[in-house]
Amino acid sequence: MSGTELTLTLSGGTAADARAVVRALEPAFGAPEEEPPADDRVTVHTARFEHDPADPPPGGAPGTGGHLSGAVTVTVQGSPQAVAKARERLGHTFTAQEQGSVSGDQEQEWQLLLEP
Template sequence: MSDTQLTVTIGGGGVDDARTVVRALEDTFGAADQHPSGEHATVRVATFTGEGREGTGPTEAGALSAPVTVTVQGTPRAVRRASDTLARSFTARDEGAASGDQEQERQLLLEP
């Protein structure tokens, strides 16, 4: 597994909110390999597998229209970087984490 491989699952809000979350992560991880889509979907997914780069501060991703639940899953380093990026970009509340041998998962609630 690449050190920057990350899967992002976004629930709540609309497709524009999901795209706002992905834009915030692109500062750290580069362009997403898979973007959220589907106007009527209840859960949207984005993936990042590029080399990524170190984000330097909050991005200008935009504002959320509603609270969204974001689950980030990947290597411990990628999950930590994603969590830090989202916390700098939005009002975020940590909803819990789970760890495996090589992978980690963290859930955050992002509020407008």
């Protein structure tokens, strides 16, 4: 794996909430491999970002994800650098409370509660 890979899982929100969280991360990671589903019947939304640090994504300003309809639980998983960058971006865009983490040799996972 070259570059930075980040996987985002969002539960407890709507499709619009998932899009808002993805948009908050796009200045740092670029567009996700696939857009989250637009169907509000989906209960868990996922997005995967893959970014080569040698090819910076456009922008770089703090994310402008928008508003959330309510509290959502987000799990970010990837390299320590990618997870730290995602936590920073989400914390600048939303009110974020850390709910826990798991660290491995080359990967981290953080769970955050994002509030509107």
